[in-house]
Amino acid sequence: MSGSALNELQHHLERRGLRVTQPRLRLLEFFLHTEGHFTPEEISERLREAGQPLPIATLYQNLRTFSEHGLIGEVIGRSGEVRYDTNLMPHSHLRCAQCGTLLDIILSLPDLRPQGPGHDWHITGARVELQGVCPDCQAQAAS
Numbered sequence: 001m002s003g004s005a006l007n008e009l010q011h012h013l014e015r016r017g018l019r020v021t022q023p024r025l026r027l028l029e030f031f032l033h034t035e036g037h038f039t040p041e042e043i044s045e046r047l048r049e050a051g052q053p054l055p056i057a058t059l060y061q062n063l064r065t066f067s068e069h070g071l072i073g074e075v076i077g078r079s080g081e082v083r084y085d086t087n088l089m090p091h092s093h094l095r096c097a098q099c100g101t102l103l104d105i106i107l108s109l110p111d112l113r114p115q116g117p118g119h120d121w122h123i124t125g126a127r128v129e130l131q132g133v134c135p136d137c138q139a140q141a142a143s
């Protein structure tokens, strides 16, 4: 990793008041260079394959910390498992009802402020998930 990339990762952590540690940098680098929605076990596996293993307890702890500080997102997988989102940009999801594929999509959302109850809340975020059937599953159904 180049010096400037490392600096950027450190700033990422410091901006959110997080102490910069070696495991956190390693994890953040993984998120910046990987696409998808992974379980902690899958992340552990990937890091091990990349020759950058992290103890599983450290991994769990830091994933939670990142999530609590809004550095990474969480999505619920097909079987109800928690998956961590490597896409650090705000986005919505499109989920295939048949194979469970989860696609990151950009939606221009309408005004989602509540009309009746809740109108006086300060809304800080919204999550939209669309369900459908992916092209692969459509092709399979057609054949």
Ligand SMILES: [Zn+2]
Pocket: 096, 097, 098, 099, 100, 101, 133, 134, 135, 136, 137, 138
């Ligand atoms: Zn599908």
Ligand SMILES: [Zn+2]
Pocket: 037, 085, 086, 087, 091, 092, 093, 103, 104
């Ligand atoms: Zn996503």
